[in-house]
Amino acid sequence: MIFDPNVILNHLPEIISGIGVTLALWIAGMAVGVALGFVVATARRYGGRVIDWPLGLAVEVLRGTPFLIQIFLAYYGGPFIGISLDPVPCGLMCLSIYAAAYYSEVFRAGYGAVPHGHVEAGECLGLNRFQIIRRILLPEMALIVLPPSVNLAVILLKESAVLSIITVPELTTTVSAIGSQEYAFLEAIFLLAVIYWVIVEAAARLGRLAETRLSTFRFAAS
Template sequence: MIFDPKIITDHLGDIGSGFLVTLGTWSSGVVLGLFLGLLIAVAQLFGNNLLRAPLRVFIEIIRSTPFLVQLFLVYYGGPSFGLSLDPIPAGILGLGIYGSVYFAEIFRSGFESVSRGQLEAADCLGITRLQCILRIQIPQMLVIILPALVNLVSVLCKETAVLSIITIPELTMVVTGIGSETFAFVETLSMLCIGYLILVEASSRLGMLLEVRVGRFMQKQPR
């Protein structure tokens, strides 16, 4: 068998469309996961026991079950609970929920890394809890947790391949479909690897740039 690049060039339009769908669902799922994760982390650290206990159970359930099973529950089981979603919104929601618990643990460790002395000083100065979170804890913890956040974002990029199970026309579904039609699996799977390599490498480069920028910003802050 000879590697035939014409298989790829003949289907560049479909591959590009799948690439954009993957990029859209991935970025939307990451934004949703970051938002939910921050809310969960804040609720765990500053909420009462009635709020912490169910959140802890939720985190353990999500962390202990495969993403594929969670995706099936959102898409196929959702209508049983009055939640009927099209494939792409269901995929974004599933990806966001799955990522949120891991983001929450990263945020929680970041919050706890800020020294208690600073929090006590803020309390003595009459700074509210919300102001303390926004102006003291979040800026400092971002420097510490940024590498872990970037790593998790890259992991979620690769998890988008599972979304093809619920008929989302993302990169994996499009490329494997071309492979099934043409029987050119080496060419199509090579293109699939290249597509994910581009996405992951781009997120890693962006993360490195953010680390440099955040580090410079923190160095300029008065101590």
């Protein structure tokens, strides 16, 4: 078996398109997941047991079942309850909900890491709940939740490859099809490994840079 780089070069436009789809789904799914996860964590913290219990159960189910199974249920099981989605919207929805379950736990841990005395000080100053969240909890928990959030973002990027199972035209689907078409499976697997490694490394470096900047700003402000 001989490694042929021409296989990659001849299909460069398709590969670039697959990378674009992967990045778009990853960034959009992560953004929705962060926003939804923050809402879930906040609702569980301040909504009482009536809200905390069902949301907690949903989070545990999503975190306790494989992402592959969730995609299968959404894409192939959805039509049985009247929900029929195309591969890309279905993949984005599944990735966003999956991310939200994990990000909600990250934010919930961040809430718990802020000293309660800081919240009490805000209440003594007459701040309402929204002001306490915006002015006290969010700034203090930002540095706490950033490292696990970056790690989770890396995990989500690699999990996005599973979307190929429902024919989402992302990187894994595109490169696998090229490998099957050209009988170049070694080139396809090698290319996938290199591209994912480059993206993951770039995301990790950006996360470390953001953590350094945030830490510097925090200590400068204090």
